[in-house]
Amino acid sequence: MSEISVAALQGVPVTALWTLWTRAVESAASYTDFRDILAEELCEAIDFDFRTFGHPARTQVLRARTIDAEIQRFHRDSPGGTVVALGEGLQTTYWRLGAPDLDWISVDLPEMIDLRRQLLPTEARMRSVAMSALDRAWFDLVDGTDVLITAEGLFMYLSPDEVFALIGDMAQRFPGASLIFDVLPPGFTKRTAKGVRLSRKSDYMVPHMPFGLTVPQTRALPQRIPGVASYRELRMIPGRGWSGPLALGAQRRLPLIRDHRHLIAQLTFR
Known part of the structure; x- marks a missing residue:
């Protein structure tokens, strides 16, 4: 079997x-x-020299585990709810979680959706939408009131105006929903x-990466964006070594680091 090209x-x-x-x-x-067995299989199926990236980024695994x-x-609180994964790329979250009882909408650029369709299994409750996350047309594809939106590894590649406007529009369109993204x-x-x-x-x-925020700036988003009711930081699930519990705890406490670090935020809409 020939390997899948990612030249696009x-x-x-x-x-x-x-x-x-x-992750693999x-x-x-x-x-x-x-x-993440599926991630391992995908790396075997793709025609690409992954040594291009040098070393794996362990923080990406912490992010995946935390989300x-x-x-x-x-899923426990809202069985049958809807997850909208913006800029999902080649995330394999749905399968890593055992194909949960959730409707799952993957929104990404056409070339990425085409690659997902070549590589990933077809699931009855999953829908792939070939468009930019900034295209509000995907709003119309979301049914129901129990909605969780994720933007894993996405917002940093957008401009601040684009991020704030998108969050505001989502808050108006999906009252009661929540949004998870990393900063x-x-x-x-x-x-x-x-x-x-x-x-x-x-x-x-x-x-x-045009978009970055300090911890206080992220914490202040409910005051900055109409329709955002609350903010909380999701505590990273620790790994080992410098990403272990002691190291992550120190990052949250040390004056020079605590306000200037990678974090995962969750906003709840009114």
Whole structure:
């Protein structure tokens, strides 16, 4: 069987391969309880030299595990609800969670949706929508009132005006829903304008990230965006070493770091 070409992916969509590979490497390791067998299979099926990325980004696994846990909580509280995954890329969350009793809408660019259709299993409760997350046309495809929207690894690649406007429009259209997204500090995102390499062994440059917020700025989003009722930070599920519980706890406490770190936010709409 020939490998699947990903030559159509350019720019930001290539980062979907990076996150896929990180999960696959972690899943295959003997020292972890994180399992993403489908990610491992996809890396085998794709024609791409993943060594381009240098080293796996462990924070991407922490992010995936943390969002997994919140979707599981949503599933317990709202069985039969709807998850809308914006910019889902090659995430395999639905299968990692055991195909939960949820309607699942994957929204991404046409080239990514085409790749998902080639690589991923067909599921009765999953729908793929080939459009930008900024195209409000996907709003009309969401039925029901129990809605959880995710934007995993997406908002940092949009402009601040685009992010704030999209959140505001979602808040007006989906009252009572919630939104989960991750945020990087401005100190890092501004550096990407000049080019950031993933490692000394890699020539891959991280795409420019126009959007970044400090922790206080993220915490203040309910006051900034009409229709947003509340904010909470999802505590990262710890890993090992520098991403273990002691290290993550120190990041939340140390004065120079606590307001300028990677975090996962959840906003609830009025």
